Amino acid sequence: MKTSSIAYSLVAATLASAQRPTNTSICDYYTTALLKDNNAANQQTLLTLLVNTAVIGNYTQPNVGIAVPGILANGTGDFQGVSLIQYFDGMLLSTNDNGMPASVNFLDGGGAAPLMMNMPANNTSSAQYTLLTHLYEYFAYLTGCTIYGNTVHPYDGDTNMYEVHKYMNIDENEFKYFITQVGLSAASFGVAAADVNAIGMALNNAFGYKCSAPASIPASAAPAPQAICIADDCPLAPNATCSDYAPAMEPATATMISTMTATMAPVMNGTTYGNMTSTPRPTMSGTMVPYPGPIVNGTMSGSMMSAPAPVMTGTMAPPPAPIMTGPMMGNASMTASSTPASYTGAAGSVSPAIFAVGAIAAGVFAAVL
Numbered sequence: 292m293k294t295s296s297i298a299y300s301l302v303a304a305t306l307a308s309a310q311r312p313t314n315t316s317i318c319d320y321y322t323t324a325l326l327k328d329n330n331a332a333n334q335q336t337l338l339t340l341l342v343n344t345a346v347i348g349n350y351t352q353p354n355v356g357i358a359v360p361g362i363l364a365n366g367t368g369d370f371q372g373v374s375l376i377q378y379f380d381g382m383l384l385s386t387n388d389n390g391m392p393a394s395v396n397f398l399d400g401g402g403a404a405p406l407m408m409n410m411p412a413n414n415t416s417s418a419q420y421t422l423l424t425h426l427y428e429y430f431a432y433l434t435g436c437t438i439y440g441n442t443v444h445p446y447d448g449d450t451n452m453y454e455v456h457k458y459m460n461i462d463e464n465e466f467k468y469f470i471t472q473v474g475l476s477a478a479s480f481g482v483a484a485a486d487v488n489a490i491g492m493a494l495n496n497a498f499g500y501k502c503s504a505p506a507s508i509p510a511s512a513a514p515a516p517q518a519i520c521i522a523d524d525c526p527l528a529p530n531a532t533c534s535d536y537a538p539a540m541e542p543a544t545a546t547m548i549s550t551m552t553a554t555m556a557p558v559m560n561g562t563t564y565g566n567m568t569s570t571p572r573p574t575m576s577g578t579m580v581p582y583p584g585p586i587v588n589g590t591m592s593g594s595m596m597s598a599p600a601p602v603m604t605g606t607m608a609p610p611p612a613p614i615m616t617g618p619m620m621g622n623a624s625m626t627a628s629s630t631p632a633s634y635t636g637a638a639g640s641v642s643p644a645i646f647a648v649g650a651i652a653a654g655v656f657a658a659v660l
């Protein structure tokens with residue numbers, strides 16, 4: 292595993308005992324402590340380290356001996372059963388795409404690999420790039436950076452965190468797991484316990500209470516509902532304004548796997564060898580009419596896999612199940628679906644998550660679009 296070569300100006304361990312002056316923000320203080328010069332580039336590096344580590348787990352040397360599993364990693368112990376990766380890999384229809392729940396793969400910019408090189412993504416056109424850079428800017432604001440995220444690269448994403456997360460139905464355990472990874476990430480760089488707690492409290496107060504009254508984050512933004520923890524078990528805000536929130540609903544599984552319909556010819560006849568792979572996530576909009584269903588005739592061998600489910604908007608009519616004649620051998624599999632919430636005709640299992648993050652003890656963040 293390649294580790295990052297960020298030059299620290301101070302031994303991180305000495306930081307934990309240092310006291311941050313009350314007139315210096317967490318961002319400015321630790322930028323100076325870890326990277327020496329308090330400028331926009333170093334503040335951005337600090338935020339990149341903080342966010343990337345929270346997302347994929349600790350990857351830098353040195354750290355102060357605190358392991359960070361990362362948001363992409365499934366929870367253990369108290370967080371057993373928490374699996375936040377499904378909100379990032381397109382597994383669920385949990386992204387708010389213009390008011391519609393959609394499946395979006397936020398790991399389309401190389402997954403963990405570029406993050407381990409202190410980059411947001413391998414590709415500036417990816418959803419991953421947008422998400423990660425928004426997280427850097429948003430957390431720059433939350434941690435009080437005076438330059439980066441303030442005058443340089445101010446956050447330009449959605450300032451209504453409820454709208455961004457409303458289709459995820461985040462419960463208390465999921466939310467606490469997220470905060471815990473952010474806290475562990477900060478602690479792994481030697482951020483003092485009091486400052487780690489301050490970050491955790493700020494996140495909890497801003498986003499951790501269902502029905503919380505509209506607030507301005509950043510302060511320059513219009514007041515908007517901000518609750519991310521909106522499931523039934525989340526604590527109710529002291530001044531709850533539930534009328535600002537729609538009833539929370541569990542996201543559906545994205546099972547509209549594009550294996551056959553996306554790139555395959557409608558009729559395949561004869562023998563197909565080798566592997567077939569669809570292109571990543573076609574985006575479709577408008578009205579879809581029923582597709583007559585692939586007709587596969589003959590013998591297939593090899594494997595087929597699809598990239599994470601396509602993003603669809605508009606209305607869909609169900610396609611019929613595929614018609615298959617002839618034997619299927621090897622790893623050949625077909626999936627088709629009637630609605631995004633169900634599928635039929637699977638002759639074998641096809642994993643929508645083909646991205647390389649699984650191999651890494653990794654974590655990712657809330658989907659700040």
Ligand SMILES: *[C@@H]1O[C@H](CO)[C@@H](O)[C@H](O)[C@H]1NC(C)=O
Binds near residue numbers: 312314315
């Ligand atoms: C914080 O206060 C100290 C002592 O009062 C002062 O020397 C320092 O310049 C202040 N820092 C900022 C960023 O205002």
Ligand SMILES: *[C@@H]1O[C@H](CO)[C@@H](O)[C@H](O)[C@H]1NC(C)=O
Binds near residue numbers: 292
């Ligand atoms: C993460 O941190 C733990 C604790 O310091 C360390 O044992 C582990 O090697 C680190 N992992 C990586 C990939 O740096």
Ligand SMILES: *[C@@H]1O[C@H](CO)[C@@H](O)[C@H](O)[C@H]1NC(C)=O
Binds near residue numbers: 372374
């Ligand atoms: C994470 O948890 C989910 C849901 O319980 C499960 O489907 C998935 O296989 C787990 N992933 C890993 C890498 O253990």
Ligand SMILES: *[C@@H]1O[C@H](CO)[C@@H](O)[C@H](O)[C@H]1NC(C)=O
Binds near residue numbers: 398400401402414646
């Ligand atoms: C970025 O990573 C994705 C996988 O997430 C890969 O498909 C793509 O080719 C990579 N792009 C570049 C420019 O390396």
Ligand SMILES: *[C@@H]1O[C@H](CO)[C@@H](O)[C@H](O)[C@H]1NC(C)=O
Binds near residue numbers: 415416
């Ligand atoms: C970057 O990602 C976008 C979205 O996944 C994709 O359309 C584009 O082809 C990618 N570009 C490169 C150079 O990989």
Ligand SMILES: *[C@@H]1O[C@H](CO)[C@@H](O)[C@H](O)[C@H]1NC(C)=O
Binds near residue numbers: 529530
């Ligand atoms: C609740 O609302 C009242 C009246 O608007 C206000 O005085 C009070 O400070 C609020 N409490 C909290 C915890 O926001």
Ligand SMILES: *[C@@H]1O[C@H](CO)[C@@H](O)[C@H](O)[C@H]1NC(C)=O
Binds near residue numbers: 588
């Ligand atoms: C499939 O192949 C068989 C035999 O090769 C042929 O009789 C049949 O017409 C073909 N079907 C189609 C749809 O091409």
Ligand SMILES: *[C@@H]1O[C@H](CO)[C@@H](O)[C@H](O)[C@H]1NC(C)=O
Binds near residue numbers: 564593
């Ligand atoms: C099909 O995929 C398997 C496993 O991913 C690989 O070993 C094999 O070389 C591939 N075959 C072809 C024809 O691409």
Ligand SMILES: *[C@@H]1O[C@H](CO)[C@@H](O)[C@H](O)[C@H]1NC(C)=O
Binds near residue numbers: 560586588589
């Ligand atoms: C499948 O192939 C057989 C011969 O191999 C042919 O009789 C039959 O019509 C084909 N079915 C379709 C749907 O093409």
Ligand SMILES: *[C@@H]1O[C@H](CO)[C@@H](O)[C@H](O)[C@H]1NC(C)=O
Binds near residue numbers: 593594621
């Ligand atoms: C088919 O799947 C088996 C078990 O998953 C695997 O060992 C084999 O390499 C696969 N073959 C191909 C062609 O992908």
